[in-house]
Amino acid sequence: MMDTLLLSRIQFAANISFHILFPTITIALGWVLLFFRWRFARTGLQKWMDAYLFWVKVFALSFALGVVSGITMSFQFGTNWPGFMETVGNVAGPLLAYEVLTAFFLEAVFLGIMLFGARRVPPWLHITATALVAFGTTMSAFWILVLNSWMHTPQGYELRDGIVHATDWWAIIFNPSMPYRLSHMLLASGLTVAFLIAGLAAFRRLIGDRTEGSALQLRFGLTLGAVLIPAQILMGDLHGLNTLEHQPAKVAAMEGNWETGSHVPLLLFAIPDETLRTNHAEIAVPNGASLILKHDPAGVVPGLNDFVAADGTLLHPPVTPVFWGFRVMVGTGVAMLALSWLGVALIWRRKGAEALPRPFLFATTAMAFSGWVATLSGWYVTEIGRQPWLVTGVLSTKAAVGEVAAPMVMGTLMAYLAVYAGLLIAYIGALMHLARRAAEGAPPRDPLEARSPAPTPAE
Amino acid sequence: MMTIDATTLPVIFASLMGVSILLYVVLDGFDLGVGLLFPFATPAERDRMIASIGPFWDANETWLVLAIGLLLVAFPSAHGVILTALYLPVAVMLIGLILRGVAFEFRVKAPQAHKRHWDVAFFAGSLMTALSQGFMLGLYIMGLGWTWGHAAFGLLTAGALAVAYSFIGAAWIILKTDGDLQKKAVVWARGGIWGVVLGMGSISAAPPLVSPRIFDRWFTFPELLLLAPLPLMSGALIALLWVALRHLPTRDDRFAWFPFAGATSLMVLGFAGMAYSFYPYIVPESLTIYEAASAPESLLIILIGTCFVLPVILGYSVLSYTVFRGKATSLSYD
Numbered sequence: 189m190m191d192t193l194l195l196s197r198i199q200f201a202a203n204i205s206f207h208i209l210f211p212t213i214t215i216a217l218g219w220v221l222l223f224f225r226w227r228f229a230r231t232g233l234q235k236w237m238d239a240y241l242f243w244v245k246v247f248a249l250s251f252a253l254g255v256v257s258g259i260t261m262s263f264q265f266g267t268n269w270p271g272f273m274e275t276v277g278n279v280a281g282p283l284l285a286y287e288v289l290t291a292f293f294l295e296a297v298f299l300g301i302m303l304f305g306a307r308r309v310p311p312w313l314h315i316t317a318t319a320l321v322a323f324g325t326t327m328s329a330f331w332i333l334v335l336n337s338w339m340h341t342p343q344g345y346e347l348r349d350g351i352v353h354a355t356d357w358w359a360i361i362f363n364p365s366m367p368y369r370l371s372h373m374l375l376a377s378g379l380t381v382a383f384l385i386a387g388l389a390a391f392r393r394l395i396g397d398r399t400e401g402s403a404l405q406l407r408f409g410l411t412l413g414a415v416l417i418p419a420q421i422l423m424g425d426l427h428g429l430n431t432l433e434h435q436p437a438k439v440a441a442m443e444g445n446w447e448t449g450s451h452v453p454l455l456l457f458a459i460p461d462e463t464l465r466t467n468h469a470e471i472a473v474p475n476g477a478s479l480i481l482k483h484d485p486a487g488v489v490p491g492l493n494d495f496v497a498a499d500g501t502l503l504h505p506p507v508t509p510v511f512w513g514f515r516v517m518v519g520t521g522v523a524m525l526a527l528s529w530l531g532v533a534l535i536w537r538r539k540g541a542e543a544l545p546r547p548f549l550f551a552t553t554a555m556a557f558s559g560w561v562a563t564l565s566g567w568y569v570t571e572i573g574r575q576p577w578l579v580t581g582v583l584s585t586k587a588a589v590g591e592v593a594a595p596m597v598m599g600t601l602m603a604y605l606a607v608y609a610g611l612l613i614a615y616i617g618a619l620m621h622l623a624r625r626a627a628e629g630a631p632p633r634d635p636l637e638a639r640s641p642a643p644t645p646a647e
Numbered sequence: 648m649m650t651i652d653a654t655t656l657p658v659i660f661a662s663l664m665g666v667s668i669l670l671y672v673v674l675d676g677f678d679l680g681v682g683l684l685f686p687f688a689t690p691a692e693r694d695r696m697i698a699s700i701g702p703f704w705d706a707n708e709t710w711l712v713l714a715i716g717l718l719l720v721a722f723p724s725a726h727g728v729i730l731t732a733l734y735l736p737v738a739v740m741l742i743g744l745i746l747r748g749v750a751f752e753f754r755v756k757a758p759q760a761h762k763r764h765w766d767v768a769f770f771a772g773s774l775m776t777a778l779s780q781g782f783m784l785g786l787y788i789m790g791l792g793w794t795w796g797h798a799a800f801g802l803l804t805a806g807a808l809a810v811a812y813s814f815i816g817a818a819w820i821i822l823k824t825d826g827d828l829q830k831k832a833v834v835w836a837r838g839g840i841w842g843v844v845l846g847m848g849s850i851s852a853a854p855p856l857v858s859p860r861i862f863d864r865w866f867t868f869p870e871l872l873l874l875a876p877l878p879l880m881s882g883a884l885i886a887l888l889w890v891a892l893r894h895l896p897t898r899d900d901r902f903a904w905f906p907f908a909g910a911t912s913l914m915v916l917g918f919a920g921m922a923y924s925f926y927p928y929i930v931p932e933s934l935t936i937y938e939a940a941s942a943p944e945s946l947l948i949i950l951i952g953t954c955f956v957l958p959v960i961l962g963y964s965v966l967s968y969t970v971f972r973g974k975a976t977s978l979s980y981d
C-alpha cells in the first residue's frame with residue numbers, strides 16, 4: 189500500500205501536469221492572437237480574421253481548462269501540503285496574491301470582452317482587451333515562476349523559529365534561477381503554440397483544405413517554430429549552467445554521472461541503477477558532458493556520490509526519471525529543430541506552403557502536441573530534480589505533507605485521473621473537430637460578398 | 648504617514664476575505680444557479696441562459712481564487728486546518744467546478760451530437776459545486792468536526808445553499824431575459840423562495856445552539872439590539888420578494904431587477920449575521936484571526952498591492968458588466 193506522502197505527490201504531480209498543458213498554450217497564443225488581430229486591422233485581409241476566429245476558440249477552450257485545473261491546485265496547497273504555507277507562507281503568500289490580483293482578474297474580465305465583445309465595443313477596445321488578456325497570462329506566468337524559482341534557489345529570507353520571513357523582496361523576486369526559468373518557459377510556450385498551429389493547419393491540408401488560410405497558418409507556425417527553437421536551445425544551455433551552479437545534484441542526475449571527475453562523457457543512452465549506483469548499457473560521447481557544462485573537455489562535472497550523507501541518506505533526487513526526462517525533452521527539441529528548419533527550407537524552395545509534400549504534412553501533424561511532451565518532461569526534470577527538497581535547503585517534501593488518510597488521497601486521486609483522462613480526450617477531440625469543420629466550411633463564400641465593400645477592420 | 652499596527656492587519660485581511668467570499672457567493676451563485684435550473688429548460692432556452700452568464704462566469708469564479716488565496720496568504724495555519732478537515736467536500740467541489748467550467752466551452756465546440764452530454768455535465772458540475780459548498784458551510788458552522796450529527800446538518804445546508812443559488816439564478820434570468828423564459832424564471836423563483844426561507848431559518852438556528860459564546864452574543868441585552876435589524880430586514884425583504892414575484896413579469900419590464908437585488912441583499916444579510924457571530928474566530932471556537940495571521944511585513948506588502956489593484960479590478964469588472972448590460976442575446980465571437 190502506498191503511503192500518504194507518495195500518493196499526495198502523485199496527486200499534485202497529476203494536477204499540475206494536467207494544468208500546465210493549458211497555460212503553455214494560452215500564454216503564447218494570447219500574443220499570437222494579438223498579432224493576427226493586428227494584421228487584420230492593418231491589411232483588412234479576411235485570412236487574418238479567419239486565423240483569429242479559429243484560434244480564439246482554441247484559446248477560450250484552453251483558458252477554461254487552465255482556470256479550472258488551476259483552482260484545484262490552490263486548494264491542494266491546503267488539503268495536501270499544509271506544511272508548505274505554514275513554513276514559507278510569508279514568501280509564497282504575497283507572490284500568489286500578486287498573481288491573483290495582477291493577472292487572474294485582468295485576464296478573466298477582459299476575456300469576456302475579447303471573446304464576445306467584438307460587436308459591442310469599438311475596435312480599439314477589442315484590440316486592447318486582446319492585448320490585456322495576453323499581458324495577463326504572461327504576468328501570471330511571471331509570478332508563478334518567481335515563486336517556483338524561489339523554491340529552487342531561495343534567497344532574501346531569514347528563518348525565525350523555523351518559519352521563513354521575507355527580508356528582501358527584490359532578492360526574492362530576482363532570485364538566481366528566475367530569469368532563466370521564466371525565459372525557458374515562455375519560449376516553451378511559444379514553441380508549443382507554433383507546433384500546434386502548424387500541426388492543425390497541416391492536418392487541415394491533409395484532409396483536403398486548399399484555402400489560403402490553412403497555408404498561411406502552416407507557414408506561420410513553422411516559421412515561428414524555426415525562429416524560436418535556436419533561442420530555446422541557447423536558453424536551455426544557460427539554464428543548465430545556472431542549475432549546475434545552484435543545484436549540482438540535479439545536473440549530476442540529468443547527466444547520470446555517479447563520480448565527480450573530469451573528461452565526463454555525454455550519455456546518449458543508459459539505464460541508471462540506483463541500488464548498485466552505476467549505469468548499464470551506456471552509449472556515450474567521450475568528454476561530452478564536460479564540454480557542454482564547462483565548455484572544456486577536462487572540465488570537472490559533479491557526481492551523484494557526492495550527495496550521500498554519512499549515514500547513507502540520499503541528498504540527491506531519484507536518478508532515472510530525471511535522466512530520462514531530460515533526454516525526452518532534448519530529443520523533442522532536436523526533432524522540432526529538424527522539422528521546422530526543413531519546413532522553412534521547403535517553403536522557400538517551393539515558394540509557399542501550398543506545395544509542401546504529404547509526408548511532411550504527416551510529420552507536422554504528428555508533431556502538433558510535441559510542445560506538451562517537451563514541456564512536461566522538462567518540468568519533471570526540474571521538479572523531481574529538486575527532491576528531496578520542496579524548498580531547497582529549507583523545507584523537505586516529507587515535512588510539508590498533510591495528515592490525510594491514504595485511502596482518501598487514493599480515492600480522490602483516482603477520481604481526478606478519471607476526470608483528467610476524459611477531459612484530455614475531449615480537448616484533443618474538440619480541436620480536431622474544429623479543424624475538420626474549418627477545413628470543410630472554408631472555401632465556398634457568398635459570391636455577393638465580393639461585390640460588397642471589403643469588410644472594414646472595424647468589424 | 649499612517650501607521651498600521653499588528654492587530655489591525657488581521658482585521659483588514661479578514662474583511663477583504665469576507666468581501667471576496669460574499670462577492671463569490673453572489674456572483675458565482677447566480678452562475679451556479681443557472682446551471683442548477685438547466686434540467687427545467689428547453690435546449691433553446693439553455694443557449695440563452697448560457698449566453699446570459701457567458702461573459703461573466705470566469706471573472707466571477709476568480710473571487711473564489713482570491714478568497715482562498717487570502718486565506719492561504721494571510722492565515723496560513725487556518726488554511727491548513729480548514730482544508731484538511733474539509734478534504735473530501737473540497738475534492739467534490741473541485742471536480743464539480745472543473746466539469747461546470749469546461750462544459751461551457753465544450754458544449755459549443757465539441758461535435759453537435761455531444762452537446763446534450765455536456766449539458767448534463769454542466770448541470771452535474773453546478774450541482775456538485777453547490778452541494779459541496781453548502782456541506783462545507785454546515786461543517787464549518789458545526790466547528791469542523793466529523794460526526795453523524797454534523798454530517799446530517801451539512802446535508803441540510805447543502806440542500807439549502809443549492810436552493811439559494813437556484814433562487815438567485817432564477818432572479819438573474821428574470822433580469823437578463825424576456826418572453827417565455829422570463830415567465831418561466833418567475834415560476835422557478837416563486838418555488839425557490841420557500842427553500843430560501845427554510846434554509847435561512849435552519850442555518851440561523853444552528854450557531855447559537857452549537858456555541859454558548861454565540862448564544863450569548865445573540866440573546867443578551869444590549870447586543871440583541873445590534874443583531875435585531877438582520878432578521879427584521881430579512882423578513883421584510885422576503886415579504887417584498889414574495890409580492891414582487893406574484894406580479895412579475897410586468898408589461899414594460901419594470902422591476903425585473905428587483906428579485907436579483909433582493910436575493911443579493913438577502914445573501915449580504917445572511918453573511919453579515921455569520922460574520923458577526925463567528926468573529927474573531929477563523930477556525931470556529933479554536934483559532935482567532937489574530938493567532939492565525941501571517942507576519943505583519945508580509946501582510947503589509949500584499950495590502951499595498953491590494954490598495955492599488957482592487958479599485959482597478961472593480962473598475963474593469965464594472966466595465967465588463969456595462970458592455971454586456973441589457974437582455975442577453977445569443978453569444979458570438981464576431
